[in-house]
Amino acid sequence: MADIGTTAAMEEAIFQLVPLRDVPPEAVRALLAMTTLVRFDADQVVFKEGDAPTDDAWLLVTGHMSVCVATGERQRVMADVVPGEIVGEVALYARGRARSATVVTTVPSTALRVPRAALVENDDQPAVVALELHLLETMARRIRDTNAILHRVLIEQRDSPAAPAPRLGDLAPTAPPPGAAAERLTLAQRLARWFALAR
Amino acid sequence: MASAPTPGSNLESNLDLDALAEGFRRAHELPAKDTAAIAALLASCAVRLLETRQVLFREREEGTGAYFLLRGRIGVARRDPRGVLLYVSTLEAPALLGHMSLVDGSPRSATCTALGPCVVAEMDRTRFRGLVDSGGPRGSALRRLLISAMSVQLKNANSRILTIIDPPPEAADDETTEHGIEEVTRVLEGWKP
Secondary structure (H helix, E strand, C coil), X not given: CEECXXXXXXXXXXHCCCCCCCCCHHHHHHHHCCCEEEEECCCCEEECCCCCCCCEEEEEXXXXXXXXXXXXXXXXXXXXXXXXXXXXXXXXHCCCCCCCCEEEECCCEEEEEEEHXXXXXXXXXXXXXXHHHHHHHHHHHHXXXXXXXXXXXXXXXXXXXXXXXXXXXXXCCCCCCCCHHHCCCCHHHHHHHHHHHHC | CCCCCCCCCXXXXXXXXXXXXXXXXXXXXXXXXXXXXXXXXXXXXXXXXECCCCEEECCCCCCCEEEEEEEXXXXXXXXXXXXXXXXXXXXXXXXXXXXXXXXXXXXCCCEEEECCCEEEEEEEHHHHHHHHCCCHHHHHHXXXXXXXXXXXXXXXXXXXXXXXXXXXXXXXXXXXXXXXXXXXXXXXXXXXX
């Protein structure tokens, strides 16, 4: 990881990021003055699950990152991060929470380190408002995707004969639908299949 | 705090706004300066009282408002492809709900039902969008509340998926969880679509 200056080309890349492309250039430059541009190699950890709370998040400018969560000894990829998206946002708005996931680059990448103060102390800054709105939209999409997966998992858990007792609050009858036994996989097998596809 | 807020009334005349706002601020670990802005947000809302088993909104409906849960507990449920109700989670005051549909314009993703007497503050869609899109203390406070609440939503959903994949050994003896689910079951079993 290395702090780098903002070249004209990189500044142009930042201007074209989805959340900032409609923001006046002078407002984007004001945001840049409060942030640091950092270069990462491929497969470099940006922050780790369980890391002590910090006061900054990352806006990906170029490259790609993966959000991973440990389950046992394995790391499961929970989400992809593309340019224009923010990761580590919990640190900006909810101080004191440890990092809940590991974020790692998959290719050489550049990202803006956004300190909490840059957002919290600049309520009227158009670039800040734009970043927060984009973050809301991104999170809404992630939540809907994740909830759809969770809903499927809960149905699988209820309907699979190999599943453990319905500990997660399945209030519905447990009888499987007619014909549903054509392919009987355990819950673990179905999830393993799904996660393999998700990768 | 007054004990009997009036339905449909302005919130300010019934409840201690500063205390409620501070509760939301602390729950979401927001900057101290946001308390006054959150109190102003709540002051612009209308009070709604919910009886046990009363539905606040239903899955697939259009989102017309966002809600601050001020008192009580709300059960969140979705229907499976066969139309069978599936419990998802329980929200306890102070909490935000109904905001997702107003953020991205999608229909309600779940049905929210009062698990006991509840007090909610309702912010209509027009006002919500106007504030979310604006600068200034109130717009910023609302965005920060939403981002914090949605971060927790996302983290909890991911945790539940991972718990099902790799259940912790002690989970089998979690009597507290079982007890809570039984309680929610008793309420929602009486719920009729």
